[in-house]
Amino acid sequence: xxxxxxxxxxxxxxxxxxxxxxxxxxxxxxxxxxxxxxxxxxxxxxxxxxxxxxxxxxxxxxxxxxxxxxxxxxxxxxxxxxxxxxxxxxxxxxxxxxxxxxxxxxxxxxxxxxxxxxxxxxxxxxxxxxxxxxxxxxxxxxxxxxxxxxxxxxxxxxxxxxxxxxxxxxxxxxxxxxxxxxxxxxxxxxxxxxxxxx
Numbered sequence: 001x002x003x004x005x006x007x008x009x010x011x012x013x014x015x016x017x018x019x020x021x022x023x024x025x026x027x028x029x030x031x032x033x034x035x036x037x038x039x040x041x042x043x044x045x046x047x048x049x050x051x052x053x054x055x056x057x058x059x060x061x062x063x064x065x066x067x068x069x070x071x072x073x074x075x076x077x078x079x080x081x082x083x084x085x086x087x088x089x090x091x092x093x094x095x096x097x098x099x100x101x102x103x104x105x106x107x108x109x110x111x112x113x114x115x116x117x118x119x120x121x122x123x124x125x126x127x128x129x130x131x132x133x134x135x136x137x138x139x140x141x142x143x144x145x146x147x148x149x150x151x152x153x154x155x156x157x158x159x160x161x162x163x164x165x166x167x168x169x170x171x172x173x174x175x176x177x178x179x180x181x182x183x184x185x186x187x188x189x190x191x192x193x194x195x196x197x198x
Contacts, residue, residue: 026072033064033076034083037113038090046094050167051105052153053094058145059179061113062138065120066187073117081110108152112145119144129191134184142176 040056047053065073084091087098091110095101102110120141127133150168153159159167 026075029068029072030076030079033060033068033072034080034090036060036064037077037080038083038088041090041092044092044094047171050171052109052149052168052172053092053106054172054175055092056179057092057109057113058142058176059183061117061145062120062141062179062183063186065117065141066124066134066138066183067190068117068121069125070118070121073121074114077113077117080113084110105153105156106149107156109145109149111152112148115148116141116144124187129188131184131188134188135180138180138183138187142180146172146176 037057037060040060043056045054061077064076068076080090081102084097085099085102089097091097091101092106095106096104101107120137123137123140124134127137146169150164153168154161154164157164
């Protein structure tokens with residue numbers, strides 16, 4: 001699609017980004033985003049008392065949710081899970097890999113990503129996009145991930161509620177607070193930069 005502009009009193013045509021270019025840009029963002037989640041998955045610390053390791057994945061999911069639109073956020077997380085299910089080394093190395101990892105004890109956390117990222121994106125875009133709002137929104141997203149992960153692990157291992165909390169929620173709360181703060185701070189900073197550019 002083209003648009004006309006005035007240059008030295010004469011009307012000329014100026015090319016605008018085509019649908020193909022926009023599509024390629026979206027694909028690039030999805031692939032870069034899924035790569036970021038994969039890199040963060042490999043920053044992983046196993047815990048001896050639970051099959052769920054500590055990783056940076058939740059940080060990447062929250063950050064991408066706030067930086068990308070809802071559709072791109074969903075597509076990024078769906079692509080990431082598809083890459084992992086196909087056997088690419090994108091999941092944490094402290095797991096079974098492939099489809100087995102999606103169906104294993106950490107599957108609930110992984111399956112939460114295509115839910116959390118677009119949800120965070122929608123709420124973030126309807127807010128003032130400030131650091132304080134970002135903390136609340138990212139914190140809520142983090143709790144959704146923990147809830148889905150704990151629910152899946154409870155069904156998978158048939159654990160009592162008290163044991164389930166100590167294995168799937170409580171150990172991750174301190175780290176998740178830091179991830180929420182980091183994601184909110186970076187997203188708010190990106191928003192300020194966008195507004196200054198105008």
